[in-house]
Amino acid sequence: MNTIEAIKKRKCIRGFLEKPVSRKDIVRLLDIARMAPSSHNMQPWEVAVVTGEALEKLKNALLDALHNRAHRHFDYNYMAKELPNHLKANGDTCNQIVFEYRGIDPKNWSQLAPHLEENLKFFDAPAELVIMTESGIGEGAFIDIGAFSQSLYLAALDLGLGTCPQVSVSQYADITHSVLNIPENKLILFGIALGYPDESAFLNKMPRMPRMPVDKFTIFFE
Numbered sequence: 001m002n003t004i005e006a007i008k009k010r011k012c013i014r015g016f017l018e019k020p021v022s023r024k025d026i027v028r029l030l031d032i033a034r035m036a037p038s039s040h041n042m043q044p045w046e047v048a049v050v051t052g053e054a055l056e057k058l059k060n061a062l063l064d065a066l067h068n069r070a071h072r073h074f075d076y077n078y079m080a081k082e083l084p085n086h087l088k089a090n091g092d093t094c095n096q097i098v099f100e101y102r103g104i105d106p107k108n109w110s111q112l113a114p115h116l117e118e119n120l121k122f123f124d125a126p127a128e129l130v131i132m133t134e135s136g137i138g139e140g141a142f143i144d145i146g147a148f149s150q151s152l153y154l155a156a157l158d159l160g161l162g163t164c165p166q167v168s169v170s171q172y173a174d175i176t177h178s179v180l181n182i183p184e185n186k187l188i189l190f191g192i193a194l195g196y197p198d199e200s201a202f203l204n205k206m207p208r209m210p211r212m213p214v215d216k217f218t219i220f221f222e
């Protein structure tokens, strides 16, 4: 698979085989992703690899938070309440595709709850990578971590692994800090569900998410 094919083929995986991912393969993946560019080569990414009993503990704590309707709390300003119309429209389209595909009315809690639970259970992936950075170092670090993450998604694809970036661990950041004993000076940015894709899983057959055409987000100055 060449790079362009890999970029086009990558999509979120939300159904995984029970097969564990070995520590050796996770280290191999991180060893590739660390070659991503970063400002001044600072490499501000940090990763907590969560598997086994720790994963069960984290899932259960996040599910409890959902069931207790706990306050959602990010370590950083994840998304503004008011968004520009075109971005809001893209997000609404994404939600619409997901909810229509799943036959869910998002206003109906008994239908929505299982969908949220699947997210908080990391779609039963055998590993969850919690992506973090130092607090207070500036928003530039987010650019570097975006590059690191995309490198990781593509390397995973090459190794036959599937990934899904998720806010599960960051939307209840206080709980993730507490369960994994992550100090307050680390920002919990997001999580990546990691495992071997179950090609037959219903959620992995969801239509591809649309993208804006190039002329919608590009200006040429000549």
Ligand SMILES: Cc1cc2nc3c(=O)[nH]c(=O)nc-3n(C[C@H](O)[C@H](O)[C@H](O)COP(=O)(O)O)c2cc1C
Binding pocket: 010, 011, 012, 013, 014, 094, 119, 164, 165, 166, 167, 168, 190, 209
């Ligand atoms: C930072 C970030 C957070 C995300 N959070 C979630 C999430 O909580 N649950 C989920 O199912 N997908 C999540 N996604 C996946 C996006 O919905 C997905 O990337 C987008 O719809 C495009 O689809 P594709 O990646 O399959 O092409 C997230 C993606 C990113 C980059």
